[in-house]
Amino acid sequence: MMADEEDRLLLIVEDDDAFARTLTRSFERRGYTVLRASSHEQVQQLLAERGPEDTPEYAVVDLKLASGGSGLSCVQTLHEHDAAMVIVVLTGYASIATAVEAIKLGARHYLAKPANTDDIEAAFSRAQGDAEVEVTDRATTSIKTLEWERIHETLAATDFNISETARRLGMHRRTLARKLEKQRVK
Known part of the structure; x- marks a missing residue:
């Protein structure tokens, strides 16, 4: 259930300032009042x-924060503050393990980047699971896609x-x- 247009308060926990600004502007155009934090400590301070x-x-929470922290601790803190x-x-680092933990800790949905404002807002309003969601086989993922995911993960880590x-x-x-020239880093 969505709140009235004028009183929708949203917290964005994102350490990429450019992405956070983009999300903020997009949600503000949709009538949200947006607060921002870039670390677990800032989330705790804001709630206090x-x-x-x-x-x-x-709340929209990035899974991997530059401060070395995990968005999962932010999810836990936010859920404990207000269930x-x-x-x-x-996340740009989607995995089954982190998806399961995020849901257990109180997240409603887990979206792989790139996700846009429409995707996020749709996730806000979907309270129930979807039994009709397509079940895919990870084996169908191409070697090139797996390689690119690993390269991107390592690039971010370094x-x-x-x-x-x-x-x-x-x-x-x-x-x-050469591989990076073929597929630009986003």
Whole structure:
């Protein structure tokens, strides 16, 4: 159930400032009042500063935060603060394990990036599961897709250092550079 247009308070927990700004603008155009935090500590501080009647009704939480923290701890804190809060987890590192943990900790949905405002808002309003969702076989994922996911994960872990990423992946730096030219990092 969606709240009245004028009183929808949303918390975005995202450490990528550009992405957080984009989400903020998009949700504000849709009538949300948006609060932002980039770490678990900021989430705790924000909740402590606001009264119980001024708690966000919705939250979008990035799974992997640059501070080394996990968005899962933010989900847990938000859910413990207000079990009625609708929490959606966004991640570029989707896995079954983190999806299960996010839901157990209180998230309503778990979306893989790239997800847009429409996807997130749809997730806010879907309270029930969908028994008709297509069951897919991970084996159908191509080797190239798996390779790209691994490259991107390692790039993020090395703060986009090409040389260190190539070393960790056990490939030549020029080989990695060619692969990145074929599929630009987003």
